[in-house]
Amino acid sequence: MPKVIVNDREIEVANGSSALDAVFHAGFDVPYFCSNEYLSPIGACRMCLVEAGSPRKNPDGSWILEESTGLPKLFYFPGTVASCTLAVSEGMVIKTTTDAAVKAQAGMMEFTLINHPLDCPTCDKGGACELQDRAYEYGYGEARFEFTRRHADKHHALSDFIVLDKERCIHCKRCVRYFEEIPGEEVLDFIERGGHTFIDSYQSEDLAGAKLGNFSGNINDLCPVGALLDNVSRFRGRNWEYDRAQTTDMSNADGSSIWVDARTGRIERIRAAHNKEVNEIWISDAQRFGHEWVDADARVRSPMVRRNGKLEVATFDEAVEAIRKANLEPKSLGLYTSADITLEEGVALESFAKTIATINVDHFPRYNSGLGGVSRATFTDLAKADAIIVIGADLYEESGTAYLRIEESLKGVISSDAQFNHGAPLADLRLKERMDRKRSKLAVFAPIPVQQMSHAGISSLYAVGSELELLAQINQAKSGTDSSNAQANAAGKLLAAAKNPVIVLGSFALATDAEKVLAAAKKLGGKIMPIPAGANGAGLETLELVPAKNGRSFGQWDGLKGLFVSGSMLSKRPKSLELLVIHTHTLTGAALEADVIIPASTAYEKRGTTMNLEGRLLPLTGAAVDGGQSVDVIGALQVISDAMNAKLEIRGTRSAQRILQDKFGLEMDKIPVEGAFPTKPVSSRSAPIVRSTTGETVLLVPRMWTENMLSSNRIRESVGADYLTVNSSDAQKLGIHDGFNLELEVGGKARAVTVRIDEAVSAPTIPALNTDLPGALSSVKIAVMVGGDD
Amino acid sequence: MGVLEIAKGMGTTLGKLFQKPLTVSYPESPIRLQPRFRGRHILTKHANGLEKCIGCSLCAAACPAYAIYVEAAENTSSNTVSAGERYASVYEINMLRCIFCGMCEEACPTGAIILGTDFELADYKSRDFVYGKEDMMVGVVGTKPQRREASAKNKPVKVGYNITPRAEVAEALEALKNPSARISSLPASGVGTHSVARDAGDGAGRSSPSRVGFAPIAPQKEGVKR
Numbered sequence A: 001m002p003k004v005i006v007n008d009r010e011i012e013v014a015n016g017s018s019a020l021d022a023v024f025h026a027g028f029d030v031p032y033f034c035s036n037e038y039l040s041p042i043g044a045c046r047m048c049l050v051e052a053g054s055p056r057k058n059p060d061g062s063w064i065l066e067e068s069t070g071l072p073k074l075f076y077f078p079g080t081v082a083s084c085t086l087a088v089s090e091g092m093v094i095k096t097t098t099d100a101a102v103k104a105q106a107g108m109m110e111f112t113l114i115n116h117p118l119d120c121p122t123c124d125k126g127g128a129c130e131l132q133d134r135a136y137e138y139g140y141g142e143a144r145f146e147f148t149r150r151h152a153d154k155h156h157a158l159s160d161f162i163v164l165d166k167e168r169c170i171h172c173k174r175c176v177r178y179f180e181e182i183p184g185e186e187v188l189d190f191i192e193r194g195g196h197t198f199i200d201s202y203q204s205e206d207l208a209g210a211k212l213g214n215f216s217g218n219i220n221d222l223c224p225v226g227a228l229l230d231n232v233s234r235f236r237g238r239n240w241e242y243d244r245a246q247t248t249d250m251s252n253a254d255g256s257s258i259w260v261d262a263r264t265g266r267i268e269r270i271r272a273a274h275n276k277e278v279n280e281i282w283i284s285d286a287q288r289f290g291h292e293w294v295d296a297d298a299r300v301r302s303p304m305v306r307r308n309g310k311l312e313v314a315t316f317d318e319a320v321e322a323i324r325k326a327n328l329e330p331k332s333l334g335l336y337t338s339a340d341i342t343l344e345e346g347v348a349l350e351s352f353a354k355t356i357a358t359i360n361v362d363h364f365p366r367y368n369s370g371l372g373g374v375s376r377a378t379f380t381d382l383a384k385a386d387a388i389i390v391i392g393a394d395l396y397e398e399s400g401t402a403y404l405r406i407e408e409s410l411k412g413v414i415s416s417d418a419q420f421n422h423g424a425p426l427a428d429l430r431l432k433e434r435m436d437r438k439r440s441k442l443a444v445f446a447p448i449p450v451q452q453m454s455h456a457g458i459s460s461l462y463a464v465g466s467e468l469e470l471l472a473q474i475n476q477a478k479s480g481t482d483s484s485n486a487q488a489n490a491a492g493k494l495l496a497a498a499k500n501p502v503i504v505l506g507s508f509a510l511a512t513d514a515e516k517v518l519a520a521a522k523k524l525g526g527k528i529m530p531i532p533a534g535a536n537g538a539g540l541e542t543l544e545l546v547p548a549k550n551g552r553s554f555g556q557w558d559g560l561k562g563l564f565v566s567g568s569m570l571s572k573r574p575k576s577l578e579l580l581v582i583h584t585h586t587l588t589g590a591a592l593e594a595d596v597i598i599p600a601s602t603a604y605e606k607r608g609t610t611m612n613l614e615g616r617l618l619p620l621t622g623a624a625v626d627g628g629q630s631v632d633v634i635g636a637l638q639v640i641s642d643a644m645n646a647k648l649e650i651r652g653t654r655s656a657q658r659i660l661q662d663k664f665g666l667e668m669d670k671i672p673v674e675g676a677f678p679t680k681p682v683s684s685r686s687a688p689i690v691r692s693t694t695g696e697t698v699l700l701v702p703r704m705w706t707e708n709m710l711s712s713n714r715i716r717e718s719v720g721a722d723y724l725t726v727n728s729s730d731a732q733k734l735g736i737h738d739g740f741n742l743e744l745e746v747g748g749k750a751r752a753v754t755v756r757i758d759e760a761v762s763a764p765t766i767p768a769l770n771t772d773l774p775g776a777l778s779s780v781k782i783a784v785m786v787g788g789d790d
Numbered sequence B: 001m002g003v004l005e006i007a008k009g010m011g012t013t014l015g016k017l018f019q020k021p022l023t024v025s026y027p028e029s030p031i032r033l034q035p036r037f038r039g040r041h042i043l044t045k046h047a048n049g050l051e052k053c054i055g056c057s058l059c060a061a062a063c064p065a066y067a068i069y070v071e072a073a074e075n076t077s078s079n080t081v082s083a084g085e086r087y088a089s090v091y092e093i094n095m096l097r098c099i100f101c102g103m104c105e106e107a108c109p110t111g112a113i114i115l116g117t118d119f120e121l122a123d124y125k126s127r128d129f130v131y132g133k134e135d136m137m138v139g140v141v142g143t144k145p146q147r148r149e150a151s152a153k154n155k156p157v158k159v160g161y162n163i164t165p166r167a168e169v170a171e172a173l174e175a176l177k178n179p180s181a182r183i184s185s186l187p188a189s190g191v192g193t194h195s196v197a198r199d200a201g202d203g204a205g206r207s208s209p210s211r212v213g214f215a216p217i218a219p220q221k222e223g224v225k226r
């Protein structure tokens, strides 16, 4: 470990560290813009200037000495150097506070500001801007530049969600490097030179179609100035006006940490929060931009009761009364919830089902087996794995975090590993632009083409439903017997040679028969990362939220007279029902036919705990969102129990947490924002699921944007129509052509789709909605053909 | 105490009797205000008719009484409200909270908010003390109750004071009367000036936020002000 002297302090830092990190490690500060913990240092902004010198050696290996003192002679770099791209060496002296260094930094700041518009009052970054802070700390405090500043486009739509202000860009290149280095999609680059340089995507001529991938919003967080801004929150508030809450995203099972910025009771902006072991500093565009539905006009904000055939706004007392009038036997009542409620709500539902002694309780979507019985891989395991086999998963849509951590793993450098006094390195010299990716350690198998296949050394499509066969082939190849499937053989060899392999199982693999697939995957050895169907699927399976023997699972309505459903996963009111109570935030599907509606809080408003796909418990903190009279599941159960004169054992988050504390061995209200693993082993419960398909079938594919998010016009326009993707032989069989608009009935729900022909899909596919189990097959009927272009 | 002293005292009293009285029988007759008087705010405009306010909320940040609430939106080529990228779609001051300190005026980078001269704010309902853009825009004479009374009686607003306004206020009123007059208080920095000249084809209309379509004064949501 080289010894380095920073100003007057002597420190030791690891070999290969940058001088910038040495400075921060020693407790000093230099300004910087282009460096970032997760990006390669490139020395673009020239802000981190220091004076530095180091001793040199003679050809014989001895130090060149100063004649007068007899100590090693210091050879200074001429002028000042950028510390972020300077590697430390033994005996290096770094000076950040000398007149020359201070003047160089201030001078550089002046240059950076020469072409900056200084329109901080109208800038959404104002108040949280690295340029503002650094100019205040290190600048001269006034401008000497009296000429006209550069004028350029101030509202350049980079995509539907991102606005670029070309005047504000300081050309740090963070955004450009981000796309190449993190998701591995080069969609942005510098165009022109010198003062005219601006960033753009290659589609600049035709912005209407600009797509920057599923992770584009992260550049808003990265941009050190207000050049790249969130179009959804554009001008909605200043940084100091937001009520900020750090919570956990519930749109998928990643457990990504997010900042929810609300103002006057409305979510205006969501940003990624730093969680080193989970999402690092990245979230997907759905997690970032998909929040407008929370404050949509259509949001249910008070209870509703059906009177004279019409749903009308009512009070909670009237809702209780309406349920009481139905006078139902507890045994004929079913309690169902979506799989994205908190553990606290889950425990309350579990206990209420016991209190009223109904065995008809379930959550949806889930698989026919619990996923906790395997040796679960964490995201860190994934990033450090030497072989990754992805089976039946479209991680780009299903789990953005897993996708990005695999990309990180291909680079082979986890920058947050190296630790300094200031945490992870700010300029990690191991990271390079256009690093070699170790593609050979990634194998991707899926029934449809998925994004990550293009980054995988081994990839192939398999027939829908043939996961078990594939797993058997890989297993055979692992033990030395090759099959006819060359890609499976390659994956088997990869596994055989690996020390820390991870097997990722996604919705396509688990939807049909998770039990058998998990058992087969276990035989391959290594850790397994099964992706649950719901955001809190991993947590809810530890509770008794599946039907007991003879109980009705979700979708099995025979013999039931009353239903309580929390969530919007029921598409139609089951026939022969006397009472349908729906706890929801949006009036869709069966809610339109319900007898009583109880307004539901969204995950952004809740306090509680969730468990992500690693089995990590993460807190939900509740942002300052005005949800009207909406209540969580515990509040909704209060209504039901009042109506049935039953006692509710768990009446709030606190009492639920006492029960969970015994279960997980953790103080639930003290779980840190980064999450914590249970200290006690937890068992998982399961039950068969009902899925029956008849006639033609369609494969339901997972999608990053949830049905709620798509209710926003902005998102719907950006995503475009839902496609029914078929190969030409299937198209012929169904009598449809490319570009046809169809109305389908998928699993009993009406859907409008456009036909797209793609030879790579082995079965017709359609994006899954709230009512669907992603990855599963569903029966489909073509109801109406609305013509086409051919 | 002698007779002489008493006579002296009475003499003073007598002398005052013949002087012009200082008492003003307000509100029947107007009072005289000093030029530096700070009363109900005025939202000013540029000579070309565009609002000076760019919806930056710095006044709200500076306000020690938390009296100001600003919501901003983006100017589009079809709806250009201010001289800049953004404008205030909601601008409210709660006159019950305001202490007329003038910090907002000092904080404003564009000289958009200045404290005017109206002070007769007494009203019946507390929510009527929340003044919106339409109540403070330059050219509006009088306070809300005064304007209400005037419109009920179908008469011009009668304010109960005389004043020689200070330079800032006079300038704002002058600009309104004489749109071609050059305004000396244009911001020195680039704020709010450059974008006037920006080319129309820069995509401003293409992906403006959906909420830009709101009427300039968007109604407050129910349930927010609890």
Ligand code: SF4
Pocket (backbone or CB within 6 Å): A168, A169, A170, A171, A172, A173, A174, A175, A176, A199, A222, A223, A224, A225, A227, A228
């Ligand atoms: S847009 Fe922002 S992140 Fe990208 S180069 Fe410019 S300043 Fe850097």
Ligand code: SF4
Pocket (backbone or CB within 6 Å): B059, B062, B063, B064, B065, B066, B067, B068, B093, B097, B098, B099, B100, B101, B102, B103, B104, B105, B115
């Ligand atoms: S005058 Fe003072 S108290 Fe009144 S709004 Fe302005 S800053 Fe606030």
Ligand code: SF4
Pocket (backbone or CB within 6 Å): B052, B053, B054, B055, B056, B057, B058, B059, B060, B070, B088, B107, B108, B109, B110, B111, B112, B113
């Ligand atoms: S009045 Fe001035 S400080 Fe207040 S929002 Fe408008 S421009 Fe900003």
Ligand code: FES
Pocket (backbone or CB within 6 Å): A031, A032, A033, A034, A035, A042, A043, A044, A045, A046, A047, A048, A082, A083, A084, A085
């Ligand atoms: S040159 Fe940008 S941080 Fe060093």
